[in-house]
Amino acid sequence: MSRADLSKNPDEVSGMFSKVAKGYDRTNALMSFGNDALWRVATQKAVDPKPGERILDIAAGTGTSSASFARTGATVIAADFSPGMIEEGRRRHPEIEFVEADATKLPFGDDEFDAVTISFGLRNVEHPEVALAEMYRVLKPGGRLVICEFSTPPLAIMRLGYDIYMKRFAPTIARLASSNPEAYLYLRESIEEWPDQGTLSGMIRGVGFTRVAYRNLTGGVVALHRGRKPVDPAVRASAARRRASRQRAGTES
Template sequence: MEDVSRADMQKDPAEVAGMFDATAKRYDLLNSLLSGGNDKLWRIHMQRAVRPQPGERILDVAAGTGASAAPMAKAGALVTALDISQGMLEEGRKRHADIEFVHGSAEELPFEDDTFDAVTISFGLRNVQHPRAALSEFYRVLKPSGRLVICEFSQPPVNVVRKGYELYLGTMLPGLAKVASSNPEAYRYLVESIRSWPDQQSLSQWIRTAGFTRVAHRNLTMGVVALHRGRKPTEQTAAMRVARHAQAEEQAD
């Protein structure tokens, strides 16, 4: 059987799922260790950006064991947690009875158009084989005026911070993973995927290209992580954008 303990940068879905299956039981504990506890702070910022309301339908993609979905469910939202890893979903179901866990791909969401009030994804878009296709799917399943919130590793804009972070990724993180994890190869993938991920401006442009408006980002932990937001426009707003675009083309002619 092929070793799927570590996915490569082609991000084959089966390999990514296998890698997370192998780390599911200790995944959240290791995340907390390797992030120096900052993962809890990032989830607080995520929760504030989403602003979940009682009765809202929220989709958390690449939800893992439900660590990011749980606070939204506690706030009264009806949360669906989707992940490609069956191992992660099994762990999540054991921990969170108030969350619906669904197996599926971010690139082909098993939901109808205009279903959710908000779509969130924390540290998962980077693992999707075709992230721009996933962004289009997020747009499709959101209701008009629905909210998109993405929390993802990013590129620190200050040079000295960027160099210090690169040193951590290249030396300290692999050392910690080797001591603490039964699958340190998975954390080699983590380092490679962070290094190859686009910066804040590039991801913002991807979000705009998918059709979202009011796109903005906020750096967390000096840009090690960035919180991206967008809105699916209402039909009226979308029609106005099309009309403005057509008018601009006429004037250019």
């Protein structure tokens, strides 16, 4: 299996990322023309890690962002469901704790983390709303959620240019730079199918987060979404009832 498809079978997606782990960061830098570094800086500022805080970095890959968070004095857990990514991450960053974990079934207790972040990983989850609910669960009241993900440029001219780049030029770069260029066909397809900024914001609110907002990066090619787990117990209880109602509706449909 060289690539996953849009069914996003967890084993297939995990295996695909394991195969590209060693060259993953280099290929991303080339395909984004170095913008990946700017996106990491923006994410770091949004997470705002502080000494003594516990940060969960989901879909951490090789741990590049996790290591940056840890340099602030925060305790960082780097979680990923790809064994190959975790192996490469541990080799590069032995000072970071890596955990193999499915975002829809996080192996952590309730209210454990001051911040939870995921960069370019939510799009690869089979059931993203379940993953968002898990992120909500493991956050402390008042905790911060930061999601950095590919999105939809609001300007038509930007959307057109981005579409041309992804269809005509990105595959060539992937063939030259990646050990598994077919995996980057999945990248394009998954971006095309991913909801826009407003829809993702609604999903984040839907699991109970408040203070939900986003800002576009690189003309909306990427969007940085933020939210907070409410401190007020009554607000959290109301969110829990809404989640339970949606789960019942999904079971009955």
